[in-house]
Each structure stands twice: as C-alpha cells, then as structure tokens.
Amino acid sequence: MGRSPCCEKAHTNKGAWTKEEDQRLIDYIRIHGEGCWRSLPKAAGLYFSLPVWLLRCGKSCRLRWINYLRPDLKRGNFTEEEDELIIKLHSLLGNKWSLIAGRLPGRTDNEIKNYWNTHIKRKLISRGLDPHTHRPINTAVKASRLDFGNGSPPALPVAQINLLKPKTESIVEDPNCTSSGTTTEEDPQPQQSQKQQQFQIHQAQPNLELSIGLVPFQSESTRWSPSSANTAESKLQQWRSPFPYTSAASMAAKAVCLCCQLGNQSSELCINCQTTNWFYRFHTPLNS
DNA sequence: AACTGTCCCAACCGCCTTAAT
C-alpha cells in the first residue's frame, strides 16, 4: 500500500550542514543530476553511511541544494534593479516567492523571501507604501471613497472596465493581503472595525485580482480564459507576454507603463505610477 | 570585556498537491 518511506525519520540529522555533508551532496548531484530526492540520501552516502553517520532526509537535501549549494546561485547583495523587479512582481503575485524567484535568475525563493522581510518591507514603508497592498499607507482609506477630483474616473476601455469591476460579495479578503502574519509594522487600526473598512474599501476599489490583467491589446479570448485566468502564473504570463524584455529594469518599467496604458493608452511612464506602483491613478485625482 | 538588543539568513515546520503503489 502506498509509497515506501525514503528514510527513517527518527534517525535523520537536523540543523546546520557540515562541509562533508555538503561535499557528498555536491558530488552526488554532479554525477547523477538533480531530482529523485527520495533516493538521494542513501545513494549519496548521506544516509546510514559509516564510519560517520550523516543522516539527512531527501527533503533536507533538496532544500540545501536549491537554497545554498546550486552553482548558478548569485549570492551577494541585491541590485537596485532586482529590488524594483521584486517589488513589481510582489505587487502582482503577492507572496508567491517561487514564482518571483523564477523571474530572478540566480536567486532562490527563500533568499527573496528573507530579503523581502528584512529590506524591501522597510523600503516600501519608508516610501509610504503598505508592503502588503503596495498602496499609499496614509491615503488608503481616503482613496477608497473614489474621489476622482473632476467627479469621474479616468477613462478605461470597456473591456478593461469589465475586468476591473469589483466582485459582488459584500465582504471579501483583499487578495493581496494573504501574506504572513509576522509583520509587526502595521498601522494602528482606526476607529472603524476591520470588516467595515474591508467593506468600504471593497465597494470603492477595483478588484485587484482582476485588475492584474494588464494586457490591453490582447484579444478578449486570449486574455481571459476561465481555466487559467485566476492563477498567479497566468496573471504573470498575461502581464509579461506582449513584451520582449531585455533586462530586469526594462521589465519592471514596462510593467508600470502598462498600468498607465490601462487608463490612457499612452506609452509614457506617468509620474503617479512611478511613485505609487500604479495604484495611485485609480485612487487619487491625477492633478491633485 | 561583558552584556543586551537587533539584524540576518539557513533551516525547519506544516500544509497542500502530485505521484507511486
């Protein structure tokens, strides 16, 4: 019945890896390649090997290889370009670290996750942006009241307006707020209850999950296929596909310009999007 | 020098999905 266990859990090592363990793992993967972590520990002599008992489960081997030993890892500090790209990708994908890592060659999901929690969060806060929602912290509630200054929102193509329609449920979790509960830098809650706030914001704001379809010039059928439309990967694909990006910076910059295009079809990078990750234009009068 | 607090990151934990039996 079922699979046989890869190792005896009671006899596995935990904690920091030794150089010897690392070397055995590297040697094995150099010869046999990645994959089949299940059989690796025994084959690599990491499991029940004498004279030194080095006991690691396949899961631990995989983690060690992916996050630390892989030869294609970049190491070193993140560049400004990488910072911005991570911020842009996070605004689209949320805490999908593996997807974000997939767009940053040489970086691991664990590395990006750590870097986000230790650096970028603070960076966004210092810019006055909520690291969960990527919206301006102080204007979030005010902006939710749909004050468009001249009394009407910026013009959007009809198909895009449909995509931006809020869901019909009265209270729905913000899809961009599914991140960890570890953050402690939250602003103090105002008098209003959280549910009331969610309701109010949700009533007034575009559905961010849907608004991610940043592909104004694709046909409706290719942009919104029901089977794939809701996955983070498909959103990213939709966002990325029309442009042959040549660098992280151009990729990130183009993403912002796309946001502008939602409103005015202009290829110019608007100043509001530059400073507020494009949410600005939906919440605040452009000329105020 | 010793202590304390903070930062950082490697590694672990637990859950969900996929695949083997």
Added chain:
DNA sequence: TATTAAGGCGGTTGGGACAGT
C-alpha cells in the same frame, strides 16, 4: 480507486554576527 509518502511551497524560528552601551 484508495492509500501513502515525496515534492514543493510559504511561514516561522533559532542562532550567529554585529552594533551599541
């Protein structure tokens, strides 16, 4: 088809490094 464990992922934690007192 049911069962079971591997694989993969995001969240969390432990401990070393460092700075300040």
